[in-house]
Amino acid sequence: MSGDKIQIVILEEKIKSLQHVLEIEATLRKVKDEVTNELRARLEEKDRLIKTLENRVLLLDYDGPNAKHLPKKSGGFFAKFFHKN
Secondary structure (H helix, E strand, C coil), X not given: CCHHHHHHHHHHHHHHHHHXXXXXXXXXXXXXXXXXXXXXXXXXXXXXXXXXXXXXXXXXXXXCHHHHHCXXXXXXXXXXXXXXX
């Protein structure tokens, strides 16, 4: 083989290697996007559950007309001194 043919073979191998690296990089990017989307979905679900729980707590703290059916909270010893009306 002449020097030019050896150079061509070497360059062709480098091109194949770079193409392989690009394919791996594309696969990794796809996996990263899938994981990111899954984590976003989980975060949105967590936020939705927190909001639901907050709304339920607000309903439990409701002091409206039906409050007489709910047990009164005991404030403890210091509540007698720091009770706000």
